[in-house]
Amino acid sequence: MIIELKEGEFAPITQNNPYALVAITKHGVELSRRLHKIFSQTDLYYMSKFEKGDEDVKGIQLFSGSVRMLLPTLFQQYKGIIMIISLGAVVRMIAPILKDKKTDPGVVVIDDRGENVISVLSGHLGGANELTRQVAAALEARPIITTASDVQKTIPVDLFGSHYGWVWDSPEKLTPVSASVVNEEHVAIVQESGEPDWWLYDTPIPKNIILYPSIREAIEAKPNAALIVTHRLLSQEEEVLLENGIVFRPKSVVIGMGCNRGTSAEEIESVIQNTLIDLNISIKSVKALCTIDLKKDEAGLLEVVEKNGWEFVCFSPEELNESFIEAPSETVYKFTGAYGVSEPAVRIYSGADHLELVKKKSGNVTISVGVIPF
The missing domain is CATH 3.40.50.11220 (Rossmann fold)
Structure with missing residues (x-):
């Protein structure tokens, strides 16, 4: 034809x-x-x-x-x-x-x-x-x-961390920040979460790009531009770096969840959104939603993870019981065979000892939140 x-x-x-x-x-x-x-x-x-x-x-x-x-x-x-x-x-x-x-x-x-x-x-x-x-x-x-960043072997700002799934909050400053990078101006990088091995070349990081241990120290250094890698929502004082800066959201947040059978996607999503706002965490940094394998066919959970493009990970009761559980529940064990669902699910997937939220009950949903400690 x-x-x-x-x-x-x-x-x-x-x-x-x-x-x-x-x-x-x-x-x-x-x-x-x-x-x-x-x-x-x-x-x-x-x-x-x-x-x-x-x-x-x-x-x-x-x-x-x-x-x-x-x-x-x-x-x-x-x-x-x-x-x-x-x-x-x-x-x-x-x-x-x-x-x-x-x-x-x-x-x-x-x-x-x-x-x-x-x-x-x-x-x-x-x-x-x-x-x-x-x-x-x-x-x-x-x-x-x-492309200047490729030729100079420096950071391609519009692709920074993209091979790990990082996303930017806003593309507004991509062009001026990229200009600062390729023009060898003072560029500050602050990384609070996410994969640390983001440098892609076999040459050293250019001298104009300086890593700072905190946003406060980066602000004090008065850089021409800034790249901030964090799951956190920035405070008003911290946003001064965004005058010529970009926030990148690494996929580092894990949600653990248990829910009653038949809980709607709307209720599940509402609990997630409100919880993350209370914790000052960006929903753009969520990587996975974890639960017990009894919930692997739960329609509300499946709808939420598909809508947001998150991994959906289910653990058996035996796997969950092998994890440390700060708040074990005999009631949960009676119905599921596990002493907890949301908390141990987050601990297993993230590998975190400290959780941002150990456990919270809200309506038909129980939620826990952790950050992967790269």
Whole structure:
């Protein structure tokens, strides 16, 4: 089947993989077929006039018409797009369909001889820089990346801790803080929780980036910019660092929970939100919700974890009873076979000796909260 591209119409493609690979020349088609075989996460598209007869068997999609009309569809559906087309042509074709660096896919260009692989668009957030490295390695080509933080081997602020699942509170200061980093200005980092081995290079941390043991000490140092890694909600006095700073939320908070059968997701979520606010903890730092295996099919719990993208971990009564329980309950044991649910579940998963909240009963829900001590 040949995709007939028409102006203003959505191209009827079939997506099977996260990356699209596109070629429009004879040599580009040969190169694309080779890369498609090596790099299995791609869907390959090329012009029908280069049809070889084995496209259906190999899952290759043919198109007729201008490749420019194919790109809006690819932009909507793929994580990244690899094009064996000249850089200038690609820039002109994608310019009208660009929206935002937080949503645009990564775009990578390969020259017709397969000698250079160029990161063109969404190098960090869209993953084009990493995709460039992977494609260049597959083709034994030269990766060309111009992002300042990559070239200088310093912190890519928009990706700081992303491989651990860290998220920022607000993107408002991403650009000015990134500028401070690459311009070698005084940048303070304060880390209160989260994985400590976030430095990705085999070279030392640049001298302009200084780690401070507390927010107070960072404020006193008067840096040009700040990166704060914490699960805590900052106080008004601490927020002075955010004049040119960003708060990153590591996935370090664990919730333990027990509930009566049939408890609604709305009640469960309300208890979680109110509890975290009382503890001055950001809900963005929650990593997992843990409970007893008797609750593995509890609809309310399943709805909450799916909505928030949290891990859902269940322990057997025997596993829970092996943990230290500060507030054991004979009543809970009578119904579940465990002397506690929320408290030991948090202790087992987090490995924390001290909990932010040992146990609280609220309506149909019992909740405990701990922070993973990295």
